[in-house]
Amino acid sequence: MDILFQQLFNALTIGSVYSLVALGLTLVYGILHIPNFAHGALYMVGGYITLLFMESMGLHYWLAILISIIVVGLLGVVMERLVFHPLRNAPPIHDKIAAIGVLLFLEALVQLVWGAEYRRMLSPYDIVVDFLGLTVTAQRLLIIGTAILAMILLHLFLKKTITGSAIIAMSQNREGAFLVGINANKVAVITFFISGALAAFASSIASPINLVFPGMGHLVILKAFVIIIIGGMGSIPGAIIGGYILGFSESLSATFISNDYKDLIAFLLLVAILTIKPKGLFVKGARS
Amino acid sequence: GNTSTEPANQSEGNTEETTSNTEEKPAGEVVNIGYSGPLSGPAAYYGENTLSGLSMAVDEINNNGGFEVDGKNYSLNLVSLDDKYLPNETGANAKRLVQEDKTPIIFVPHSGGIFATQVFNLQEKFIIGAYSSEPKITEQGNPLTLRIPPKYSSYIEPFSKYQMERFGKKIAMLPTASQYGKDWAALLEPGWKDLGGEVVYKGSIDFSKDTDFFTIVTNALKEKPDVLFVGGPSEPTALVIKQARELGFKGGFLIMDQAKLDEIEAVLGGPDLVEGSVGVLPLIHSKNDGNAKFIEDYAAAQGKNPGSEAGYHYMAMYLFVEAMKAAGSVDDPDAIMAKVEEGLNNLPADKRIYEITEIEENGGLTTELRMGVVEDGKIVDKSVQ
Amino acid sequence: MLVQVKGLTKTFGGLTAVNSVDFEIEKGKVTAIIGPNGAGKSTFFNLISGFHQPSSGSVMFDSTDITSLKAHQIAKLGIARTFQTTHLFEQSTVLDNVLIGHRLRTSSGLFDAIFRTSRLKREEKESLEKAHEVLEFVGLTNLADKHVSEISQEEMKRTAFALALATDPTIVFLDEPAAGVNPEETDGLAELIKKMVSKGITVCLIEHKMQMIMNLADKIMVLNYGQKIAEGTPEEIKKNPAVIEAYLGGEAVAQAY
Amino acid sequence: MLKLTDVSVSYGGYQALEHINLSVKQGEFVVLLGANGAGKSTIFRTISGLSKPSSGSIEFNDQSISGLSADRLVSLGIVQCAEGRKLFPQMTVYENLILGGFVHRRDKGKRKKSLHEVFELFPILNDKKDDPAGSLSGGQQQMLAIGRALMASPKVILLDEPSIGLAPLIVEQVFSVIQQINKNGTTVLLAEQNANAALKIADRGYVIETGKIVLEGSSKDLFENDEVRKAYIGA
Amino acid sequence: MMSFLNKRNTVILLVVVAILVPLLTDNPYLLHIFSTAFIWTIGVYGLNLIGGFTGQLSLAHAGFFAIGAYSVGILTVKVGLNFWLALLLGIIITTIIGLLIGIIALRTKEHFFAIYTLCVGYIIYLIIYKWEALTEGVRGLIGIPPPAPIGPITFQTPKSQYYLLLFFLVLTIFIFTRIINSLIGRTYMAIRNSEELAQTIGIETMKQKLVSFVLSTFFAGLAGGLYASFVRFIGPDISYINVTFDMLMYLLVGGIGTLSGPLVGTLLVVWISQYLQFLQDYRMLIFGPILVLLIIFYPRGIVGGVQTWLIKQRAKKSQKDLSRNLQSVVVKEEK
Ligand SMILES: Nc1ncnc2c1ncn2[C@@H]1O[C@H](COP(=O)(O)OP(=O)(O)OP(=O)(O)O)[C@@H](O)[C@H]1O
């Protein structure tokens, strides 16, 4: 029984990270209909920037995260302006390929600047605590806590502020949004900023329990795609729920089925879901 | 173009021609040495480490005025190409190196690439400087393949014995999911059992794919092992060790030779967590006449301690030069290969980074075992003779 | 009766777009469907042509039940249609568009393609002949090599007709064939429709252009809120108070001015 | 107040508008008549900055507004209630209305006042303010669309076939609301196929056919014009 | 008609040049690069068929390539079959798996299809990587034999392998061209253009997409099988997503949805990346932005770009002719 609870806790940790990454991805998809393959690269860059400011500038963890969020958010904005904006009227295949180009570029750039080796990010919360009888580390509690907080803040932002409403409005009806005076470019820019910020935040809180290296975004992004498909592309609650579903199914299948095949199980889950529902689980009626 | 006049840059291997100081050298002929390894992508760090040993040796040799074979003076030129760890790219690179640079020796630091070049190295006449402990590369019976690293099988018994005595008979296996990790595990399992031990958990961790190791470590610890077998690159291995301790593991670690005790210690910020580990004695903890100079020079140039990848490649380069001298030829692979043994004997004392005990029939170097353990917060030399 | 529709209903979520409509189309005649925007006319077409699955009700064609057949199967049976917003293969020429229209009458497969069998050659020739034939029929022979992006709205409409005709249909369903076309060209299209009928093709069309409808149609059905509110000859429809109220314009309003 | 001079628009190769000249005075109620696909919506889209004219100029209060983006035009006071309503279907009625006042988002007082006015005009919207817009009936959605446009406190409101798909009764209701809006001082430009009802309440009208203005005049003149009667009134 | 003849002549010329290459040079490196490029080109044609002509972007093609390669590898090394038999079976296995995946995957559309196939590709990778008993896992399969001799013809030397691969490439291009220029090809393009409209004119789009998909896995499988016997070693990396991305890059640079795009793109990129070897890890710093710029400015790649340019030139010329004619008319009138 103990192990079950320990594993559920582990699942919650990893699910939180997945949800954050998937949120950024789904936000961009919902509003601009771009499956941003470069999102994983943003995640990776986020980890490196935080590390850079912690190590070479000696900044505090949270300050470094803040800078990373801003830098990667801006990187997202630059990406939108330079790559996706010029392609907004191109066939959908083009966005995807351009995103791949960005991904290749960012990975090479990071390797050039920081090298290819694995790096550790040390968080100030490197202590083990006993939590409800489980062995947990402060960092893991922090991941769960801040991820949920970030999701709540995002929800409040989208629901309660008019800028947030503008973003949602744009995802529901682009022309309608123009007609009430919403500036499409601004919304696109804000969306990409938030998406990049979420990626940077996710990687910054997750890195201390893992490593920072150029390929760290690969599998995360792939899983994030699995999540947003499961959750219905563009659906925000879907991304959150999907993130936790994946976290739990991985952790439990690693425990009760096979560790070797746990990734396979995540992807098979997706294949099974799409086989039954080609548009994902939580997809709402036709979106115009 | 390249600017690799400062030593610090040389190991980067970011240019095709890694030679330096060509202008200062006495006129003489140039022998090109080939290298094809992962210089981009996930394995690039590994590739760079292997290359750093080679280029350090090449620069040293050139700076010392080259070497003399059959009365003629030669200098070396290292031509390194990136193969992204893909065998077909290694094949293409090797053909290119032979064709365009007439390289008699090509260093390849991964088994896939070695297999792909073994297909044609006899036809095209070049020696493969094979850095891989995969047994099959020598089992192929390719007479122009020299396996550089030692077989790791000799570690199994002493490591196991030590840990079994110190902590107990139950081991859980959590090495890296690479081929090397799997080969290790495959040998360790029977070895451990032969000593009367029990394997309670078998798993592997894919460092480049797993987002969190907590899950699997939890599962391994559920079986209450006394010893944990871990390994892979030092940083992630250190992380596994740390997480095992966080989850309450009190036993010992049996660490694969790929990870370096000193690096792990550095990553974990002290020896506390690694207490009770057994692994290969780090080069810096086994300084001797053979490697002291190398360790210092390397640290000065690279800003870090050399690992075995660098050490072995460095030594192998010198070994080949000695073999060329002995063979009296810089371009006849068969002749050079035939004189490797003699080259080994001629290897200068300060280039004997590792003590090579023999060259196997099938072209594999065998090295003396060096075992290090962490006892009372210190890395202790427990090498068995 | 060529087409018999019984109790046809389609709901989208909460909205009933077509509400238990009974309707018949007679062979060789022109039947028209009118009604306000959103009345369910296009949806009605979509149901018959297999584009949407009805929520309930049945569609019989030539005494075969086609209610649950797929769009391509229905097309093979001889039912062709055009779309309200002219729908063509955008990246091709007029000829290429029409050429592919005959594909359903051909059976060459991969094998034929790779070995260029005589069957393929014959069918390619057939398709080409068919394409030229229908292009001539709609009067576009001289535009065959033009890209569809280069031709006018009315020419697109004609191309869409040609594409439908290339499938060798027994009946064609035309969704607002004259929308966005000026009056003179509208007359031309009406002539074309008459020509189709005289060739033995049954026509069913949706149109808002009353003059055209009144001249062409043998029978008119009026839909409003998914329901059939009237059916009859043009003369009957013109006088029907419910139709005037819902669609043609309330007399009461006009008089109040 | 609003003036189009020689405006032409094409979609790809298709010329949807040719040399349109049109003007609306302050406080006026002008109607555009035309069959399906005549180009009414295109005129509206062009004024609102959603389509770009290939030639010609558009002026608002004697200032050129051609080339301005859609959101700038809304903040200038040109607001369109578009064909197809373009609501945000999964957002509530209230959220839709609030977004209607997007350009005045910093002026809470104004927002409240406008909201109050809209609810007064369409009490049904107040009753349903927490329902998703997509769940409303067609007529209610049309009211919401008009209400949302009003939230921006427009100087000119462009109404594109507001009676589309509405039951005759509702049509009358909508038309009387439009009349009311106009009486309250907002300039109205209305596009309609239902000439009968539209001419009843408008001051002036234009008749569009395949992208060209073929006729213009006072409502009374147009109503009595034989051509118009034949083409758009049908009696 | 003239242009058709020209095209045919160009093709013949290219084939003759390709045949002559090994006779003109003894450089095994050159032959090696050409040979690998030929293999990739075959795979890229597969990608072009489903992605470029049928409009369904598949991101699982490295997976199918690997299935072909591993089938041949396993059947020759572990079962000991003759290479040719293994190649045939390998292609059959690939297409059967392609069929099964296609039936499910093609139910999804657009982005969903792309991401679905991305995941399928990853699943294939994971299976190859984890199923050690069959695939030898990370170690990879070694000792794959070169193509078995056919009668007196052997395939041991780089030259003979070059010719063998050239043969398969020409065969691929031939089949591909035949398909694209037939009613089948038109059907695929119709589906790419508008699936909806294709259905209303009686095309069974699901079946057609499936055939196209299976056929594209056929080319991928063939390429994979040839790869296995050419490199004679295979590891799980060849099924990794990056390989799909590489193939996609070849296709895009050449021109997606064009007949000669895969050939032009693959040859060019393979050569360029050889020349850019000196940049090593920084190659992608250049490739990445090039890819983005290409997509923005030349969405249909080099071949597409050249085609557009030619059309423009022709248009310009005809306009010039027209104005010249007009001038002459004017001149005449003035007289
Ligand atoms: N795919 C769909 N999903 C949801 N609702 C739909 C769908 N298709 C049509 N509708 C709705 O069904 C109703 C009838 O639409 P339809 O297109 O049949 O009208 P119509 O009579 O053709 O109108 P028009 O004259 O404007 O073309 C409308 O309310 C429309 O919004």
Ligand SMILES: Nc1ncnc2c1ncn2[C@@H]1O[C@H](COP(=O)(O)OP(=O)(O)OP(=O)(O)O)[C@@H](O)[C@H]1O
């Ligand atoms: N985005 C577009 N692309 C191409 N053609 C278009 C586009 N939008 C409209 N058209 C065409 O332009 C012409 C004018 O269309 P518009 O929508 O302005 O007409 P309308 O008078 O508003 O008609 P309706 O009464 O149907 O609303 C029509 O022929 C239409 O098909």
Ligand SMILES: [Mg+2]
């Ligand atoms: Mg309709």
Ligand SMILES: [Mg+2]
């Ligand atoms: Mg309109």
